[in-house]
Amino acid sequence: MDTQTKYLLGENDIPRFWYNINADSPAKPSPVFNPITREPITPDFLSVLFPMGLIEQEISTERYIEIPEEVREIYKLWRPTPLIRARRLEKALGTPAHIYFKYEGVSPSGSHKSNSAVAQAFYNKIAGTKAMTTETGAGQWGSALAMACQFFNMDLEVYMVRVSYDQKPYRRIIMETYGAQVFASPTDRTDYGRKLLAENPNNAGSLGIAISEAVEVAAKSNGTKKYGLGSVLHHVLIHQSVIGEEALKQMDMADEYPDVVIGCVGGGTNFSGLAFPFLRENLVHGRHTRLLAVEPDAAPSLTQGVYAYDYGDTAGTAPIVKMYTLGHDFIPPSIHAGGLRYHGMSPTLSALYDAKLVDAIAVPQTRVFEAAVLFARNEGILPAPESSHAILAAIDEALEAKKTGEKKVILFNLSGHGHFDLTAYEKYLSGTLEDFKYDAQTEAGIKLHLPQMTESIDA
Numbered sequence: 422m423d424t425q426t427k428y429l430l431g432e433n434d435i436p437r438f439w440y441n442i443n444a445d446s447p448a449k450p451s452p453v454f455n456p457i458t459r460e461p462i463t464p465d466f467l468s469v470l471f472p473m474g475l476i477e478q479e480i481s482t483e484r485y486i487e488i489p490e491e492v493r494e495i496y497k498l499w500r501p502t503p504l505i506r507a508r509r510l511e512k513a514l515g516t517p518a519h520i521y522f523k524y525e526g527v528s529p530s531g532s533h534k535s536n537s538a539v540a541q542a543f544y545n546k547i548a549g550t551k552a553m554t555t556e557t558g559a560g561q562w563g564s565a566l567a568m569a570c571q572f573f574n575m576d577l578e579v580y581m582v583r584v585s586y587d588q589k590p591y592r593r594i595i596m597e598t599y600g601a602q603v604f605a606s607p608t609d610r611t612d613y614g615r616k617l618l619a620e621n622p623n624n625a626g627s628l629g630i631a632i633s634e635a636v637e638v639a640a641k642s643n644g645t646k647k648y649g650l651g652s653v654l655h656h657v658l659i660h661q662s663v664i665g666e667e668a669l670k671q672m673d674m675a676d677e678y679p680d681v682v683i684g685c686v687g688g689g690t691n692f693s694g695l696a697f698p699f700l701r702e703n704l705v706h707g708r709h710t711r712l713l714a715v716e717p718d719a720a721p722s723l724t725q726g727v728y729a730y731d732y733g734d735t736a737g738t739a740p741i742v743k744m745y746t747l748g749h750d751f752i753p754p755s756i757h758a759g760g761l762r763y764h765g766m767s768p769t770l771s772a773l774y775d776a777k778l779v780d781a782i783a784v785p786q787t788r789v790f791e792a793a794v795l796f797a798r799n800e801g802i803l804p805a806p807e808s809s810h811a812i813l814a815a816i817d818e819a820l821e822a823k824k825t826g827e828k829k830v831i832l833f834n835l836s837g838h839g840h841f842d843l844t845a846y847e848k849y850l851s852g853t854l855e856d857f858k859y860d861a862q863t864e865a866g867i868k869l870h871l872p873q874m875t876e877s878i879d880a
């Protein structure tokens with residue numbers, strides 16, 4: 422009887438190319454607009470914030486982009502990541518389904534974010550950037566970029582969402598250990614932060630606000646500082662494709678192919694990183710894998726947002742993009758999956774969801790933690806609250822298969838570990854964790870808050 426549990430690749434199997442879904446996607450990305458002039462954006466505008474290597478990837482339609490050797494060398498510290506069959510969880514559920522997960526929590530910073538952090542730091546370094554600025558929600562992106570900037574000898578300023586800064590002091594200490602400077606956002610270091618603090622000194626912050634601050638600092642630095650974003654943007658999705666490329670090989674080793682591929686979505690990059698290589702197989706090779714994005718009930722941009730032009734940040738200084746959004750001024754409640762508290766969704770993923778090539782569901786926080794604890798007690802890994810959204814969906818799929826008797830093959834992304842989320846676990850275990858329901862808005866209600874663009878009215 423086959424009892425294999427871990428499917429491991431060697432360093433030579435680390436992908437040599439990132440995959441770009443825009444080469445194969447029938448849902449072409451919409452143009453991006455300058456937030457001030459409302460004109461289509463130019464590489465010049467973007468080059469205030471990003472190095473040319475990343476801007477080229479942002480707009481690229483090349484199918485495969487070569488991974489620089491310097492980046493592959495660093496990937497060797499944790500890649501290839503394992504694919505694990507959750508046999509004990511399957512048994513606990515009594516399901517005929519086979520459950521596999523790709524484990525990105527083995528990276529030094531504990532999540533998939535390192536895959537893009539190293540790439541972004543590399544392209545900044547070769548462009549002569551001296552320092553980077555960024556935002557972080559739960560702290561995973563900040564830790565990943567702090568490590569990467571240290572590897573490439575660059576300074577880093579991190580604007581950390583206030584509520585996470587307070588709930589997760591250990592993440593701040595990790596970033597500082599890697600050599601970064603960390604500030605609780607909103608801060609008094611930017612015009613936007615000072616304005617918000619004057620209105621409400623207890624502002625809990627949000628990813629959108631922290632992005633505005635990090636962007637403001639880079640934009641006003643006369644070119645000495647560049648900005649790095651850990652999610653949402655197309656070049657970040659491209660970097661994360663190493664997850665799915667490895668998983669394809671590993672499913673092959675297991676001699677199985679997934680019927681459904683699942684990932685949690687904040688800005689959409691870990692899900693897309695795993696799912697897009699499988700979407701390529703659907704589009705190019707006639708496979709029929711269902712791709713399922715899982716978002717929190719508290720910030721349900723795909724399932725309850727509108728597909729329209731909106732600002733990427735709260736202040737309205739980031740580019741205007743077409744995406745599923747709850748409105749840039751929507752501040753999600755303080756759920757513990759800090760990495761999923763964003764008002765919008767990757768424009769690339771939004772276009773694919775609109776074209777019905779990807780499915781989405783929203784789930785409540787308490788059920789997410791119930792799934793996380795069941796997973797930890799069977800598989801031993803203590804998952805990040807974000808990743809646990811994917812675990813819950815995988816468990817629900819497996820229980821559905823139990824009802825129908827289907828030997829379904831389920832693959833999900835375990836995007837990170839939850840070793841710094843113990844406050845949330847403690848709340849769950851003591852029965853004090855709450856659910857936050859999104860206060861549903863009508864489409865017209867959300868659109869009142871969006872920048873007035875002719876196309877968004879037509880859309």
Ligand SMILES: *Cc1c(COP(=O)(O)O)cnc(C)c1O
Pocket residue numbers: 532533534559561562651652653685686687688689690691692760761805807808836837838
């Ligand atoms: C940041 C983060 C997420 C959400 O971001 P995506 O871009 O949607 O992947 C999910 N899981 C973990 C562990 C994260 O750190």
